[in-house]
Amino acid sequence: MRYGLHTGYWAAGPPTGTAEAVLAADRLGFDSVWTAESYGSDALTPLAWWGAATSRVRLGTGIMQMSARTPTATAMAALTMDHLSGGRFVLGIGASGPQVVEGWYGQPYPKPLARTREYVDIVRQVLRRDGPVTYAGTHYRLPVDGGTGQGKALRSTVHPLRSDLPIHLAAQGPRNTALAAEIADGWLPAFVSPKLDAAYREHLADGFAARSPxxxxxxxxxxxxxxxxxxxxxxxxxxxxxxxxxxxxxxxxGSATTNFHRDAIERLGYTQECAQVQRRYAAGDKAGAAAAIPLELVLDVALVGPPAAIREQLAAWESSVVTTLILQTDPRLLPALAEVLGLTAD
Structure with missing residues (x-):
């Protein structure tokens, strides 16, 4: 099992202590550092800023929202980050949800799986740099139809450091998970649990069966x-x-009708609990919503307690399909957690 640090979402500004935590992760033997974006701070800028002071950890976006950038813009950012980091960049992307995609980015959300497939195809084409980038998909067309008619198929001026730069897909549903196994180099799930490990393995196997050689x-x-x-x-x-x-x-x-995070937790068997949490949260009772979360649910999707308890909980994760645990925690706790996890500084 490898361990990563998730720097989380920004609130009014940069999370306190995160810059120091990224340096600590690099020093303490963590595998990776990941940044996020929703509709405030972006994922790339903090990763480049904080990552510039590191030398060992992989630097991943968890995640870059596809609707925020065209596929070629994402590929440009990825190859740039990979060069600057000496081959340590991991491109994590995802479709996000309709509330953000349509409300913030002004892009249509339908057909997220088909859009993801085309998006990744174009990014890989840029990274291979076999020739000028062209694409005739349903959602993306290069050069674009219409316009001035002067669009030209172009090839990246920069030679990618790695043409096989790893692409990871954020996914929570069964079909999205299978798509990650089919077209990506990794899966970035949230709210997974070892108790559903057999189902995750089945979804991934479906994707691997269709994977290109x-x-x-x-x-x-x-x-x-x-x-x-x-x-x-x-x-x-x-x-x-x-x-x-x-x-x-x-x-x-998400919205009242589309919340992929809630769906993932309901698949763990907490449908009634989720309904109660949503009712209280919608009514403005955030404290009551939190109080409605049973301990069993927390233990299913998190690591909590004194050091001995966390070490005991880790056993289930270590035997699961998960290869890296990306820790979401108070950044000031990182040295103590490294000791619990058996990581040591050089």
């Missing part, structure tokens, strides 16, 4: 799961640190 072998496929972590004197006090986070994603994310 031109891609890296499925044996090298990564599963980098974001997992909330909280240290505490006991399970309940530690779980209290995670409950508001889960309540936000269950009750405050």
């Amino acid at each position: 031109e891609l890296t072998p499925s044996e090298s496929f990564e599963v980098c799961a974001s997992v909330p972590v909280a240290l505490g004197r006991d399970l309940e006090s530690a779980a209290d640190q995670i409950r508001p986070h889960l309540a936000l994603y269950i009750g405050g994310m």
